[in-house]
Amino acid sequence: MYDAIIVGARCAGSPTAMLLARKGYRVLLVDKATFPSDVINGYYVQQHGNARLKRWGLLDRLHASNCPPIRQFTFDFGTFALTGAPPPVGDVTEAYAPRRTVLDKILVDAAVAAGVELRESFTVQELMWDGERVAGIRGHARGGAPVTEQARIVIGADGIHSIVARAVQALPYNTKPALTCWYYTHWSGVSAAGIGVYLRERRVLIAGPTHDGLLVVLAGCPHQEFHEFRADIEGNYFRSLDLAPELAARVRSGKREERFAGTAETANFFRKPYGSGWALVGDAGYHKDPATAQGISDSFRDAELLTEAIDAGFSERQPLADALAEYECQRNAAVLPMYEFTCQLANLAEPPSPEMQQLLAALSGNQTETNRFLGTWAGTVPVPEFFAPENVQRILNTK
Numbered sequence: 001m002y003d004a005i006i007v008g009a010r011c012a013g014s015p016t017a018m019l020l021a022r023k024g025y026r027v028l029l030v031d032k033a034t035f036p037s038d039v040i041n042g043y044y045v046q047q048h049g050n051a052r053l054k055r056w057g058l059l060d061r062l063h064a065s066n067c068p069p070i071r072q073f074t075f076d077f078g079t080f081a082l083t084g085a086p087p088p089v090g091d092v093t094e095a096y097a098p099r100r101t102v103l104d105k106i107l108v109d110a111a112v113a114a115g116v117e118l119r120e121s122f123t124v125q126e127l128m129w130d131g132e133r134v135a136g137i138r139g140h141a142r143g144g145a146p147v148t149e150q151a152r153i154v155i156g157a158d159g160i161h162s163i164v165a166r167a168v169q170a171l172p173y174n175t176k177p178a179l180t181c182w183y184y185t186h187w188s189g190v191s192a193a194g195i196g197v198y199l200r201e202r203r204v205l206i207a208g209p210t211h212d213g214l215l216v217v218l219a220g221c222p223h224q225e226f227h228e229f230r231a232d233i234e235g236n237y238f239r240s241l242d243l244a245p246e247l248a249a250r251v252r253s254g255k256r257e258e259r260f261a262g263t264a265e266t267a268n269f270f271r272k273p274y275g276s277g278w279a280l281v282g283d284a285g286y287h288k289d290p291a292t293a294q295g296i297s298d299s300f301r302d303a304e305l306l307t308e309a310i311d312a313g314f315s316e317r318q319p320l321a322d323a324l325a326e327y328e329c330q331r332n333a334a335v336l337p338m339y340e341f342t343c344q345l346a347n348l349a350e351p352p353s354p355e356m357q358q359l360l361a362a363l364s365g366n367q368t369e370t371n372r373f374l375g376t377w378a379g380t381v382p383v384p385e386f387f388a389p390e391n392v393q394r395i396l397n398t399k
Contacts, residue, residue, distance in 0.1 A: 002028045002117075002151040003314065005137055007124050007164055010039065010100070011296045012282020013157030014107035015303035018056070021114035023311050028149060029111055030122040030139065036105040040261045042290045043103060043216075044195075044208065045096045046379050049297025051089040052304065058110055059092075065102050068209045069094035072194025073374045076244060080364050086375035095195070095378065097208045097216060103296075127154060127167045127278075134168065134277035153310060153320075155279045157299075160267060162284035168275055170285075174339075176268035179289050179346040181226040183237055183262035184218035186210070190254035197377075200243040202348050204291065207247060217241070217251055220291070222349045226264045233260050266290060268343055270332065273306075274324035281306045286331065288339050289346035292377055298335060305330050337383040341376065355392075362396050369395050 004020055006013045009031035017029040033039075045053070045062075053059040063069070071094050074083040085093065112118050121142040128136040128148060136150035156164025164170075192215050195208035204220040219240040221229055229236045237260065241248040266289045273285035282299035309327035313320025352360070363370045375381030385391065 002026050002149065004028070004153050004155055004310065005030070005149055005151040006155045006157055007031075007137065008156065008158035008162075008282070008284070009033070009035070009108055009111070009118065009120075010104050010157070010282075011107065012284070012299035012303055013155070014104070014111045015052075015056070015300055016155060016157060016281050016306055017116040018107070018111040018114045019303060019307040020310065021111065021116045023307070025310075025314070027111075027116045028119065028151065029108075029116050030119045030124060030137070032121065032123050034120040035108045036101040039100050039104075040263050041100065042293055042295055043098055043100050043210070044293035044296065045098065045103070046294060046297040047086065047089045047092050047095055048379050049300045050094060050096060051092040052297075052300040054092060056110070058106060061106050061110075062096060062098060062103065065098065065106070065211065067096050067098045067102065067211050069096060070195050070208060071095075073378070074194065074196045075374065075377075076196060076198045077360060078198075078200060078243075080361070082360070082363055082370045082373065084367055084371040084374050086371060086378035087380045089380055097195070097210045099211045102211055124158075124163055127164065130277075132276055134275070152314065153277055153279060155281055155306070156284040157281050159283045160265060160287050162280065164278060165271055165280055165284050168278050170271040170273070170275070170280060172269045172271050174270045174336075176343050178223040178264065178266045178268065179343060180204070180220045180266050180291060180348060181223050181229065181262065181264040182218050182220045182266075182290065183229065183233055183260050184216055185237075185256055185260045186214040186216050186258045187251055187254040188212075188214055188257050190215040190217075190250050192250075196247065198244040198247060200240075201351070203240045203243055204348060205240060205244055205247060206293075207251075214257060215251075215254070217247075220348065223264060223266065224349075230262065233262065266346075268339070273328050273331065274321075276321075279306055279310070279324060279327075286335060288335075288342045291346035292338065292342040292379075294335075294338060294342070294379055297379060301334065302331055338379060341383045341387075345377075359392055359395065362398075366395065366398065369398075
């Protein structure tokens with residue numbers, strides 16, 4: 001009998017398992033993958049995510065993996081660009097774009113070191129029930145016989161298509177249509193000064209340094225154009241890059257090292273993240289467009305929130321249902337402004353409003369406010385604070 005079984009061992013599952021184990025709980029962590037392994041997904045960790053890695057004692061391991069720190073940010077709007085550095089989180093100034101083969105392995109190893117039992121190549125077939133309460137899982141290792149394991153709580157950390165969320169019929173809310181789709185690949189021999197985000201008509205390009213001296217370059221377009229883009233991936237990728245000639249020239253001077261990878265899995269939703277004997281964390285419980293690159297850092301935050309809620313319930317400091325309800329409220333309060341901001345930014349089918357264009361123009365030449373604007377994207381400056389009418393007017397008046 002485990003205290004917790006966690007389904008999914010990547011950026012939400014492994015930290016949750018690690019944190020629960022560090023509090024003395026018996027945890028089983030299962031995943032259909034083996035580690036290290038890649039996944040078609042983003043891999044950008046904002047400063048607030050790295051601040052948590054530092055608190056957990058893992059940031060030095062990421063730094064030691066020779067992933068270059070990112071401290072310079074550029075938003076290029078075509079006619080002008082805003083370059084600066086978002087405000088830090090404590091003394092953490094850097095972001096990272098680590099390959100998932102590296103980051104996920106660091107997280108899995110930390111969970112195991114904390115005492116978590118890890119089962120790789122394990123497929124969950126169904127949840128087990130005791131009346132109306134989830135009581136465990138039934139599944140099998142690759143080529144193995146079915147086994148049943150019981151736990152006080154089963155946690156779904158298995159992404160937007162979570163088997164746990166599906167089995168418990170977790171209620172979705174505040175949903176929005178998918179807005180973007182993306183293709184990306186990795187290039188060697190291409191220089192980069194930090195991360196660049198290039199916003200163009202119906203396109204967004206993102207370029208940033210990752211492991212092994214490579215530059216990851218992503219091209220995003222409106223979701224409804226996915227099938228058209230996929231019909232000629234390389235051609236459409238380069239036509240998108242050509243909207244930013246300087247970036248296109250740098251990329252063409254390098255060498256493509258891997259095949260193109262793409263996704264249209266950019267749904268925007270919240271799910272009720274708890275019930276009798278179960279909880280959801282990470283993308284399984286909340287997902288938004290990758291335009292603001294918040295997913296991994298959000299998963300780290302929610303791993304902490306969920307761990308504290310479970311500990312409060314299991315230690316009887318608070319009824320578990322009340323603690324999990326508080327977890328949902330804390331999660332939603334933390335992410336809702338960024339959720340709305342992300343969906344606005346990701347709406348590539350519509351140009352920025354005249355008011356937004358006026359604000360962006362006013363930021364040019366104002367380094368302090370440019371840094372704070374970049375902080376809204378990085379998650380180090382609260383979106384409501386920066387875009388408050390009085391703050392916007394103050395910026396416009398100083399132009």
